[in-house]
Amino acid sequence: MKSGMNKDMNSAWDKIEILAPQGLQNFSAYLSAKPMPVHDPQVLDFLAALSQALLKEPAYKQHPELVALGFWLRPAHIQQLINQPHSSRRKALGLVVHFTPANVDTMFIYSWVCSLLMGNANIVRLASAESLVKDALMQCLHNILLQPKFRELANSNVFVSFAKESPMSAQLSLCADARVIWGGDVSVLAIKALPSKPRCRDLSFADRYSAALINGDALQTDAQAQAVAELLWRDTQAHAQQACSSPRVIYWLGSAAAQQGVFQHLNTLAKPSAERNQALNHVVVSQLTQSLGDATKPLIQEAICALPVAAVQPDMLDWHLGHGMFYLVAISSLDTLLPLLDEKCQTLSYWQVERDSLLKLVEQASITGLDRVVPLGRALEFSPVWDGIDMFSSLSRSLVCL
């Protein structure tokens, strides 16, 4: 009887496809994997090896997302992150199950690294959507995890894929000590609705959008316009502007004189990689927005599109298709920004706005959104505090010893 049941369960797990590391052990072994100590040397060595591979090997050079990841993972930076003072001793939670968005983004790798640094065993479910970046990343992880010195890690971390509608999400939820859930509002709520252990922690990263704040009065020269365009490009090129942290809205403070120049430069930067349906998508999003009645003519509508609007409405964020679409909102003073920042707004990246007055503004309790305020050009830099959640403390237990 009993062995029959085991066999059934094993064959159910067979529906899970292991992407990395392949060929080491059966999937079910990962369910009982042992956690490791916090900041384990093996983990630090592994992250250094991953960084090295992503930065040095030619296969990854063509993916800016992976190069950025490699840069973020370099040992000096990781040391900087984990050297933050901790008020108490920390231990791993156990098994963390990660659900990543349907269309792959490298963001989930960062939350996995945070979990790994806290010593957890991890099962990362990747969506089945085809992606060159995903394939390259899985190949890289597989190669490194297969090195004998990382064996313990390889036996407690696995990247898998299975159909969204399969019962695997429910099965894995029952085993998880924490669930990290990336995705649209609907997908996040669907995972959260699945039963889990009573003490399971959920870290949800649902739909957000981001904005940039540019001080037009400080924009005097064409060289500055070019510089602003380059910073905007840095924040929107990766993931085709579809990452939550990429600005879709630009709040333009003061003089509009340099707007045309900035967007022309940005268009020039975007042109070489523009897709054939990009301008048409911009027309669709512009016309949908214009139908609401308070948008004007786009300043430019080619590889990128800058559409002046009176205010951002929720529909406009749903319609947004990325690839360099910007809603441009003119504001006359910082105070007028306050009512425009809603709870879905995640990151505000700023250019030539006095940091202190900005911080004073965003610290007001009436602002329910806005979890990050960063200089323009650094919107996509991941930090272990994300969406207002401290990943290190959320993915570990604090030990009190009196």
Add this chain to the structure above:
Amino acid sequence: MIEEAGSAMDTFMRHYEAQVTALMARDVMQVSHTQKKQDLLAILNGLHQHHQQTCPMYANIVKANQQQDAATCLEDLPFIAVRLFKQLDLISIDNTAVFKVLQSSGTTAQQPARVYLDQATSARQSKALVNILQHTLGKQRLPMLIIDSPAIVKDPKFSARAAGIQGLAFFGRDHCYALDDAMQLNWPALEAFCAKYADQPVLIFGFTFMVWAYFIQTLIKQNKRLALPKAMLLHSGGWKKLDDQRVDNASFKQAIKACLGASQVHNFYGMAEQVGTIFVECTHGHLHVPLLAEVIVRHPYTLAPCDVGEQGIVQVLSALPSSYPGFSLLTEDLGRITSIDGCPCGQRGKTLAIDGRLPRTELRGCSDTHVAGLL
């Protein structure tokens, strides 16, 4: 006040109907492209004003783009991206005047487009269809074989496929459906039809994919032939679904000849958002732009008009729709203008080639579901 506005509208509609009727009465073998453009521009400028007055969303869009005024050439008229019909209820008539709502489904995950028709627009579409197809089919109603299942037209949800069949059925008589409700060939019906009309001209209509996958492929697999040498086949719907089967117009025609003995095969291009405005393939294999319509091909990266022969996004202008603002639509299709006033068949105006559809946008990023409806 209201009465005055009403009568202004009546005056417009009378004038507009007269313009459309006059254009339809012209001879497609005689009217040069330059002449046709002038006639069409007057009608379309009228529609442009009409929809600004009757459809607030259309008015908002053209106002935002500073395009309220009459255009001086067809290229300068505003266009609406056809995808908007999936997201918005674009309608230029009172709800009580809605006679039919056309839904084009696309694939299952997509939101269907909704096109609102009043009786006048619907009647105009039917008239235009007759006007255009008579050139190819002649005035006589032929016995008609429909390559579909009768269930599709009985479905209360009025699909674009059903609308297409119903529109075309008007051109035939003694209709026979080639497929049963299970989408299998209905042999008794087919054999009876062939026995009765073997030596006579008959009309066959079906969607390209249906004709190929459910009709021709089944005949080939069952190693059967039908003798309908005088049949004329009309088909539409595009080659996209047949891409993986490597079927093009030439091999399609070859297969028809082999299976039915018929050599008159005419493809036509059209869309649910502009029923009645169809582009029929002539005997020289070119899709002709009808008198009531114009095609502008736009550069995919700049949306500027392309030269003859240059591939771009197809914009279709049509004199027909007054109940919804669809007289100038930017489609998702890629195509080329192949000639102007130059087809050896003698029809004047532009000819067009459709090369496929633009790729869909790959969505990535933190969120994964919310934009799916847009594509």
